[in-house]
Amino acid sequence: MTEPEPDLIHILYMSDSRLDRPSALDQLQTLVETSRRNNAAAQITGALMFTEDNFVQFLEGPAAAVQRLLAKLQVDARHANLRILLESPARGRRFGPWTLAYCGPAEFVRAELDAVAGCGQSGETARARLIDLMVAFAAAAD
Numbered sequence: 001m002t003e004p005e006p007d008l009i010h011i012l013y014m015s016d017s018r019l020d021r022p023s024a025l026d027q028l029q030t031l032v033e034t035s036r037r038n039n040a041a042a043q044i045t046g047a048l049m050f051t052e053d054n055f056v057q058f059l060e061g062p063a064a065a066v067q068r069l070l071a072k073l074q075v076d077a078r079h080a081n082l083r084i085l086l087e088s089p090a091r092g093r094r095f096g097p098w099t100l101a102y103c104g105p106a107e108f109v110r111a112e113l114d115a116v117a118g119c120g121q122s123g124e125t126a127r128a129r130l131i132d133l134m135v136a137f138a139a140a141a142d
Ligand SMILES: Cc1cc2nc3c(=O)[nH]c(=O)nc-3n(C[C@H](O)[C@H](O)[C@H](O)COP(=O)(O)O)c2cc1C
Pocket: 031, 034, 035, 036, 038, 039, 048, 055, 057, 069, 072, 073, 076, 078, 079, 100
């Protein structure tokens, strides 16, 4: 059994991506790595979904920590028009094992597949990136 957490809240929001298209994947990887580190330290767990146009993020944790993160998110220029879809006390965690599960949609993965298909045998970097991505998806879905 996990310990009860009396001041647990969760939020769900959606925003418009302002990541530059050509390097969006790199920017996203950096963002997710930093977020996982920060979230682990702040006892925040959750998931991030990216559709090239939008972000959807679910976050849960101690109220003060989630509010502190929300204040940072509100002024982060990598996205805009943050609208809160849900914000409420939570009885338990939905994403307990994940500091930030990352869910990439099909069209985003397709760009990676195109890179691999277009590179032939010489596309070692593209292939390595694709495999890294698949490992990340597998771990997030685990
Ligand atoms: C869509 C999106 C989701 C983010 N999610 C998180 C997150 O879950 N945790 C986090 O610490 N930062 C997240 N960030 C980054 C924060 O806005 C902020 O840049 C970061 O927390 C600052 O970290 P620092 O105080 O270590 O510099 C996110 C940014 C964007 C654009």
